[in-house]
Amino acid sequence: MTDNLQYTHPDVTKxxxxxxxxxxxxxxxxxxxxxxxxxxxxxxxxEFLFALPKLKPSAISFAVRIDFTNYDxxxxxxxxxxxxxxxxxxxxxxxxxxxxxxxxxxIQPGLPVQIQQQDLLQGSENEIPFFCxxxxxxxxxxxxxxxxxxLLYRKRGEGRLGFILDQLYSYxxxxxxxxxxxxxxxxxxQIEFPSK
Amino acid sequence: xxxxxKSPNQISLTFIVNGTEIEITKVNVHQPLKVSVEKALAExxxxxxxxxxxxxxxxxxxxxxxxxxxxxxxxxxxxxxxSLKAGQGGDR
Numbered sequence: 473m474t475d476n477l478q479y480t481h482p483d484v485t486k487x488x489x490x491x492x493x494x495x496x497x498x499x500x501x502x503x504x505x506x507x508x509x510x511x512x513x514x515x516x517x518x519e520f521l522f523a524l525p526k527l528k529p530s531a532i533s534f535a536v537r538i539d540f541t542n543y544d545x546x547x548x549x550x551x552x553x554x555x556x557x558x559x560x561x562x563x564x565x566x567x568x569x570x571x572x573x574x575x576x577x578x579i580q581p582g583l584p585v586q587i588q589q590q591d592l593l594q595g596s597e598n599e600i601p602f603f604c605x606x607x608x609x610x611x612x613x614x615x616x617x618x619x620x621x622x623l624l625y626r627k628r629g630e631g632r633l634g635f636i637l638d639q640l641y642s643y644x645x646x647x648x649x650x651x652x653x654x655x656x657x658x659x660x661x662q663i664e665f666p667s668k
Numbered sequence: 669x670x671x672x673x674k675s676p677n678q679i680s681l682t683f684i685v686n687g688t689e690i691e692i693t694k695v696n697v698h699q700p701l702k703v704s705v706e707k708a709l710a711e712x713x714x715x716x717x718x719x720x721x722x723x724x725x726x727x728x729x730x731x732x733x734x735x736x737x738x739x740x741x742x743x744x745x746x747x748x749x750x751s752l753k754a755g756q757g758g759d760r
Binding site: 492495496498499502572592605606628629630632633634635637638639642643646 | 684685686687688689714716717728747749751752754
C-alpha cells in the first residue's frame with residue numbers, strides 16, 4: 473500500500489520493481505545471514521526487517537518500508553516502520569543510529585585528523601525521519617538538497633534495492649556489538665495466598 | 669587443454685554488485701583482486717564511476733583489492749559484496 477501518487481506508467485514501474493525483487497530473492501539467503509528479512513511485498517512497496525544475528529538472544533533492530541511508486545523516474549521512498557504494526561515511526565521511536573564517519577578530503581601533514589560522526593537518520597526526534605543519502609526520495613525532496621537531483625544518480629547504482637539494503641545494513645548492524653538485558657518476570661493473574 | 673578448461677591457477681569468484689549476483693570465471697589467482705572487481709563492475713553494467721567509489725567486503729570486512737587473489741584464500745563458493753559508498757549525508 474502506498475500514499476504516493478503514481479504518475480508514470482504502472483507497467484513500467486511494476487517491471488522495474490519485479491527486477492529489484494528478483495535480484496533480492498536470488499541472494500535472500502545471504503541477506504538472511506546478515507539478519508535482513510523480507511516481511512511483506514505488495515507492489516509498489518516492500519517491507520524488510522533488520523535483525524541483529526550476532527547478539528544472543530538475537531534482537532530486531534528496525535524495520536523499513538520501501539516504496540517504488542514511479543520508480544525509477546523517482547527514487548524509492550524509505551520510511552521506518554514498527555515491525556509489529558506497520559506504523560511509521562518517529563526518529564525517537566526508531567531508536568537506532570546510523571553513524572557515518574566523515575574523513576576530511578584534505579589532510580594536513582602533522583596535524584591531527586578530525587573524523588566527524590554523523591547520524592544518517594535525519595530529522596527532529598518527534599518527526600518521521602529520513603535516511604539522508606542520495607538515492608532515497610526523501611533526501612532528494614528535502615529543500616536542502618535541491619542542488620543534488622535524483623537524475624544525477626539514476627542508473628548509477630544509487631536507489632537500487634540492493635544499494636538501499638546495503639547502506640541500511642552497513643551503517644547499523646555491524647556496529648552493534650552487545651546489549652544488556654534485564655529480565656523482569658511479571659504475572660497477569662493475581663496470586664491469592666492462603667490466609668493464616 | 670581445451671578452450672573452456674580452467675588452469676590450476678584459475679578460480680571462479682561470485683560477486684554481489686549492489687545487490688546483483690555476478691560470477692567471474694577464470695580468475696587468475698596471481699592477479700590483484702582489483703582486476704576481477706573491475707570485470708564484475710563492467711559485466712553488471714556499473715561503469716562510468718571510479719573504482720574508489722566502491723567498497724569490496726567479505727563478512728563485513730573491507731578487502732584490500734590491490735592484494736593478489738591467492739592471498740585471501742577464498743573458500744569454495746564465497747560471495748564477495750561490492751557496494752557503493754554512500755554519499756556523504758547532509759553535505760549538500
